[in-house]
Amino acid sequence: MKCNQDTLIAYYYGELDEETNALIERHMEECMGCSEEFKRLKVLLDKVGVEGRLSSSQKPFSSYLEGVYEKTKKQKIWGLGIPVPRFVPAGIAIAIIAVFITAGVYLKEYREDSLLAQNYEVIQNLEFLQDMEVLQSIEELEMMES
Amino acid sequence: MEKESPDNLLIEQFKNGDTRAFEEIVRRYREKACGLAYNLTGSREDAEDISQEAFAIVYRKITAFRGEASFRTWFYRIVVNLCNSHLRRRKWIKMIGFGLGDEDSAVINEISINSNTGDGIISENIKLKKAIDDAVKALPLQQREVFVMRHFHEMKLGEIARCLNCAEGTVKSHLFRAVRNLQERLKDFAD
Numbered sequence: 001m002k003c004n005q006d007t008l009i010a011y012y013y014g015e016l017d018e019e020t021n022a023l024i025e026r027h028m029e030e031c032m033g034c035s036e037e038f039k040r041l042k043v044l045l046d047k048v049g050v051e052g053r054l055s056s057s058q059k060p061f062s063s064y065l066e067g068v069y070e071k072t073k074k075q076k077i078w079g080l081g082i083p084v085p086r087f088v089p090a091g092i093a094i095a096i097i098a099v100f101i102t103a104g105v106y107l108k109e110y111r112e113d114s115l116l117a118q119n120y121e122v123i124q125n126l127e128f129l130q131d132m133e134v135l136q137s138i139e140e141l142e143m144m145e146s
Numbered sequence: 147m148e149k150e151s152p153d154n155l156l157i158e159q160f161k162n163g164d165t166r167a168f169e170e171i172v173r174r175y176r177e178k179a180c181g182l183a184y185n186l187t188g189s190r191e192d193a194e195d196i197s198q199e200a201f202a203i204v205y206r207k208i209t210a211f212r213g214e215a216s217f218r219t220w221f222y223r224i225v226v227n228l229c230n231s232h233l234r235r236r237k238w239i240k241m242i243g244f245g246l247g248d249e250d251s252a253v254i255n256e257i258s259i260n261s262n263t264g265d266g267i268i269s270e271n272i273k274l275k276k277a278i279d280d281a282v283k284a285l286p287l288q289q290r291e292v293f294v295m296r297h298f299h300e301m302k303l304g305e306i307a308r309c310l311n312c313a314e315g316t317v318k319s320h321l322f323r324a325v326r327n328l329q330e331r332l333k334d335f336a337d
Contacts, residue, residue: 006322013296013321015303044332045325047310048278049297067194071202085154089238096242 001027008038012045163206163327168208172201175218178299179225186229187236187295188283196232200225222301223309226291232329233287274335281331289324292317 001023010016011024028035116123153174159167179200184193203224204211211220214224237245282290291310295301 005321005326006318009322009325010318015318041325042331044335047274047299047335048282048328048332061173061176064176064194064198065169067198068172068201068205071172071198072205089242092242093238125281 003027003031003034005037005041008034008041012038012041154213155307157208157211157213166206171204171217175201175221179221182222182225182294183229184297185282186226186290187232188279196228199228203228207251216305218301219305219309222295222299223311226309230287238272239260269271277332277335281328284331285327287322289320289327293324293328296321 007016007020007024011021016024026040153171156167156171156174160171176197179197180193183196183200184190187193187196200221204221211217282293285293288310292306295306295309296303301309303314303317307317310317
């Protein structure tokens with residue numbers, strides 16, 4: 001039999017048949033590595049087993065049961081049997097995205113308006129210069145014609 | 147004729163409208179449901195809430211239980227599904243930015259309250275409990291589900307497979323990975 005950590009885990013949990021269990025026990029008698037590995041595994045998992053459990057609930061049974069009945073009523077109010085609260089986070093996310101998009105559009109418009117207001121004089125001057133250029137070119141044309 | 151198990155008898159009585167049978171089911175499974183939810187969510191308050199929700203579903207949907215699997219498998223499946231939805235919701239809330247507070251310190255507080263150290267010094271046992279809590283909580287969800295059901299609730303791999311609706315081989319591989327992960331994370335406490 002080959003050394004295999006997964007088999008040791010399955011052995012610890014009693015998930016193997018009797019024949020395989022006997023094979024592993026024989027293997028561990030001969031193989032110090034597996035024997036040590038199993039000891040370490042057992043110590044750790046036993047500790048997890050003792051420490052990892054939830055100590056008993058402190059709420060009295062009657063008030064706990066009251067909470068259960070309260071929830072059955074609430075679920076009837078929701079009606080339709082649809083787990084509505086599941087969609088609440090998605091709804092909030094969609095609302096936030098919608099707010100961002102709307103704010104983005106308004107911000108863009110606001111920026112354009114404020115840019116126009118800031119550069120209003122420049123734009124006016126540009127228009128004036130354009131007019132000047134037109135006049136100048138008319139004058140040039142007239143000169144050429146004459 | 148096969149002898150009916152007490153669970154099935156209670157279910158039948160409840161189906162016939164006997165609410166005392168339902169209350170007996172709650173009494174019988176309350177600790178287990180709270181424990182499973184606590185091991186999966188890491189929060190005592192949420193665990194209590196989820197377990198109550200699970201019993202409320204049993205109350206409303208008992209007719210949907212046809213007895214193909216054992217009541218325990220069916221019920222644990224409800225608890226696991228509720229825990230998954232709860233964890234998804236918590237992830238969303240975290241993502242959106244409504245922080246839930248420091249869960250680690252909550253665990254420490256909870257442990258401190260439950261242990262009778264009195265002097266406020268975190269003892270070795272509390273450190274170990276905290277390390278185990280953290281290590282189990284840090285496992286990927288599927289590994290955590292399988293490990294918690296096998297280790298804390300002593301369910302057989304076949305029953306876990308039926309409960310999670312997946313192949314027994316998948317359950318086995320999640321369990322092995324979970325144990326290896328825990329060994330790695332808890333190597334300081336191995337001795």
